[in-house]
Amino acid sequence: MKISARLSLTALTLAATLAAGCSRLTVENYDKIRVGMRYDEVKQVLGAPDKCSDVLAVKTCKWSDDNRHIQVNFVADQVVLFTSENLR
Secondary structure, eight states, X not given: OHHHHHHHHHHHHHHHHHXXXXXXXXXXXXXXXXXXXXXXXXXXXXOSOSEEEEETTEEEEXXXXXXXXXXXXXXXXXXXXXXXXXXX
16 A cells, blocks of 8 residues: 555656646746747747737737746748746
């Protein structure tokens, strides 16, 4: 029984650590984004966006969770503007 409880505790700890460390919505990753970066480069930093929309020549993509987000606007597949909310 002790081994089973110890394994359960270890599995729970590992799951919590992975869940906390999975988010790419960090100040460090936001600071890596630069005007002129290509969409694929931003995707390497932040992962796949939660949603994107195209209006005229501007593609707007958003990476988000329950209380924070990063939004990046692309023109001709390059970053022209990026903003964040609640990263700090």
